[in-house]
Amino acid sequence: MHDIKIIRENPAAFDAAIARRGLSPLAESLIALDAKRRAAQAEFDATQGKRNTLSKEIGAAKAKKDEARANALMAEVGELKDRLSALEAEQKQHEVALADALSLIPNLPAADVPDGLDENANQELRRHGTPRAFAFKPKEHFDLGEGLGLMDFEAGIKLAGARFTVMRGQLARLSRALGQFMLDLHTTEFGYSETIVPLLVNDDTAFGTGQLPKFGDDLFRTTTGYWMIPTAEVPLTNLARDVIIDESQLPWRLTALTPCFRSEAGAAGRDTRGMIRQHQFEKVELVSITRPEDSEAEHERMTAAAETVLKRLDLPFRTMLLCAGDMGGAARKTYDIEVWLPGQDRYREISSCSNCGDWQARRMNARCRVPGEKGTRFVHTLNGSGLAVGRTLIAVLENYQQEDGSIAVPDALLPYTGGLKKIEKAA
């Protein structure tokens, strides 16, 4: 959500910024909507003020038992009535029109975000780790999982449908181990507070982080009107909705391990094989709520926390700075972390860390203030995967595979697998 005042003050800068997202100029039409809204409010306020004054005089006249004067005044105010309700409707209509228009516009890219309309313009910032040299042709995760008899795509299809998978035995345990490992890392080493949140949320919550009104098709919805969360970012960030936080309490650092549900409405035909793109997957999410001046540093810190998971698991990765056209709508700057998948012979996204600036905070009315000082400011919100558990599992399978199809368990996970060092085909 954008501040119309800022657009009014510098329409050219606003249009230039949204152009980087591939959008046509909007400032002129927004300012026109705002002018109508302000004119309507000025007239409504003035007329309402007149009514309030006269109504008080009626009260005073009645108190003095001056019925004649009261009746005269009532007749006078009565004439205002139709006009007043028309003005009120008009004002509200313009207010809603402006809010609706603003709510559809994505965040403005930060100055240091590169130009570009798709992933081809993303910049690689750094690499970590060296892809392992295999003495055999590495397999993809689905061949490994099926070979172990622990990844059952047919059962997923039977129980639910395409893009659902059943995992069994030590593979299921490995997935659990990954989630626990990540949570422990972020809570004990990076100060994130472990949180359990609703997996179903209401309209206001889905609006706050930007899923609504534009992207409802990407979410599953219950027949009772709840939205199934596509990421724990949604409930975690909305904890700040309609709150004024003492600045001494910031930053908030929150983490949660949750299932995520995505309809993948626009992804027909992509990544249909295997577990890369599922309707349901687990993810450890990181959310930070900060003072405006702290969000850039927090963004680096959060990204480092996510990278640390891969470093501890000894999985090679690279970190990308997304270009303006490849970022999600809420973000003003995004780092993607891509893990090396030897079976696919390429890097694949495993985490996305975004600084949303005040774009979500304005939608949520999430503010902070220095106690005793006048006024409030919108907080900044950040979110990042720390990491997507399903994709991390894939990365472990492909990077730790042995020639016989078994999987070595990374050292960092041993405390979480009860000492199990190797996953082999079930007897």
Added chain:
RNA sequence: GGACAGGUGGCCGAGUGGUUUAAGGCAGCGGUCUUGAAAACCGCCGUGCCCGGAAGGGUACCGUGAGUUCGAAUCUCACCCUGUCCGCCA
């Protein structure tokens, strides 16, 4: 799911149609007094939006939305949420 009771500012709490411009208290901030502090006393003390260079003025907000009325925190309707009891339940 059923019955009853509720929802008022950062917190507590009064307020059942017209000086409510939401009493009073707590917390907070400033001041007087004091060597300093406490106490006492005095003052300030919600969030938007609109107009204005500013000073200031207007307007909205008492769970949400609609309605009645010249006028609604107060009356009506619907919905949401909370509490208590009953039922059901991991």
